[in-house]
Amino acid sequence: MRKGNILFVLFMMTMMFSIAGAQTVNVTFLVNTATVPDTLWPDQAFVQMRGDTDPLTWDNLSPVVFQNIGGDFWSTTVAFPADSTINYKLFTNAVDADGDNANKGWENDLDPGGNRVLTTGTSDMMVPLEFVNGSPDRQDQFWTPWPVNQDSIAVWVRVNMQGWEGFNSATDKIGVRGAAHPDYLGNLSWAHTLFLNQEQPHGNGGSRQYTAGNFYSGVILLPKDEVTEGQTIEYKFVIAGSDDPDADPTTWEGIDNRKFNVPMGMADTTLFFAWFNNVAPVPFVGSDTVTVNYTVDMSTAIQERGFRTGDTLFVQAGWSGTARDLTDASPTRTILTKQGFTNTYVGSETLVLKKGSRVFYQYYVQKDGQDIRETYFNFDFEDSSDPLAERRFFTPENDVNDLMDTEDS
Known part of the structure; x- marks a missing residue:
């Protein structure tokens, strides 16, 4: 083969690879599972994306599986076709998506059309944080479990009462105290109770693999002009016998104060759930x-x-x-x-x-x-x-x- 022909072939191959490379873009996703009423342990849970565009599929064989990057946060990067519209949904399960679990973990629907929607361009991109919709209601694609407040940092906290056997959900209230005394830092105080809400069953009936009512959650709001990045905030969960925030709790956690640091960049965040007083339920053994x-x-x-x-x-x-x-x-x-x-x-x-x-x-x-x-x-x-x-x-x-x-x- 002549030298000119060889150069021509090499030129054409280079053009073909360049065109092929331009046909896909890398899309990075960041999702948060704090809004799923289940015990999704970072080292055990299964978080997946399913959809209508290659490489996604709508079943449990979809190859896009998220990796935990800390607490409730999960991430993955997917190569999607450029200039395309992708319909997709998130799937979570505390164990896996095999056998009977294949469809036990779909998130609830999103507005307006039920699915999440992504439109790619010709460049790599990062999708804003998405919360898995484990709520009872339809939500916007980029919803948050707390109202957006530009002046405060939102810190979502959750506590699970399943292991605390003296707890009565019909009469007891769950709350959190911390940060300041006797006054408030934002909405948090050692002298007053910030009450948490009992979580409701997953909006997708097939995804109710755990008793949602064991969880209580709510948002701590820290004024941005009163805290600094990295500042340590201490707190504890409490049980109250009434809905009076000024009344003394009937039960305090008997452990050292819980702590978290104000996020860098003053970003909103979630704290992975805790067992009340660090008491986990005892696994059942018996037949x-x-x-x-x-x-x-x-x-x-x-x-x-x-x-x-x-x-x-x-x-x-x-x-x-x-x-x-x-x-x-x-x-x-x-x-x-x-x-x-x-x-x-x-x-x-x-x-x-x-x-x-x-x-x-x-x-x-x-x-x-x-x-x-x-x-x-x-x-x-x-x-x-x-x-x-x-x-x-x-x-x-x-x-x-x-x-x-x-x-x-």
């Missing part, structure tokens, strides 16, 4: 199915005016992950019924548990729509500081277990 029959004498409670005929008496079993019912509820809830003209109440339930291991339970009275736990303490419990010392327990050995609480109820 034995048994029947438990409860008999309780309420005479003492009646004499001391802690119970009256007409009150609703019920028992909850399985505290600290020791049992669950056939619907996987734990703790369970079984109403007891009065026997004739006696002060004896009985009830029965089927539990899944581990034979030979303790099962913790407790009696409750419902008065005026509120659940009131019995006053009980096990002075023989091995650790009197353990909250479980305030729970009754039994050790099931048989398929049918009869509990006779007829002395000091």
Whole structure:
């Protein structure tokens, strides 16, 4: 082949590669999962993009998977065709997208058309931060869980109450205190409670893999002219018995103060969720199915005016992950019924548990729509500081277990 021909071929190949290279652009995405009511651990969760344009697909085989870059933040870079319109959605799952999980994680719809939309040009680009829509409602593509405030830094905080067994979502309020005393830094103060909201179920029914109500969240607002970049802010989560922000909390976290630093650039941010008091729920272990029959004498409670005929008496079993019912509820809830003209109440339930291991339970009275736990303490419990010392327990050995609480109820 002549030299001229070789140069011509090389020239044409260079042009072809240049044209091919110009046909795609690199698009970098940054997403935040703090708005998904699930436990999306950075080292375990699966965050994916699905859509209508190569390399995306609308199923679990879509190859675009995000990498965690810290806390609730995830990122990925995708080569998309230049000058194109891409429809896509985000998918999250606490474990994976295989088998039964293939469609358990779609985000809720976005306005106006249901999907997210991206229009590429001829240059690489970065898409502004997108929050996964795990809310009950349709949202704009670039929505935030807090109102935009140019004068303040928004810090989104979340706490999970699943492991705190003394918590009653029907009567207790969850809040946060910190930063300043006795006054406020923004909306945060050690002397006043900033109440958090209980999170609502995912708007996509197929994505409800976790009980959203275990989460409480809200926004701390720090005035930009009162803080500096890198400044340390201390805080704690609290449980309140009323919605009065000035009332003393009924329970403070018993750990060292939590801390975060004011973000560089005064940027809004989210803090990865925490278990209240750093107490995580105990994983359930057990596969034995048994029947438990409860008999309780309420005479003492009646004499001391802690119970009256007409009150609703019920028992909850399985505290600290020791049992669950056939619907996987734990703790369970079984109403007891009065026997004739006696002060004896009985009830029965089927539990899944581990034979030979303790099962913790407790009696409750419902008065005026509120659940009131019995006053009980096990002075023989091995650790009197353990909250479980305030729970009754039994050790099931048989398929049918009869509990006779007829002395000091």
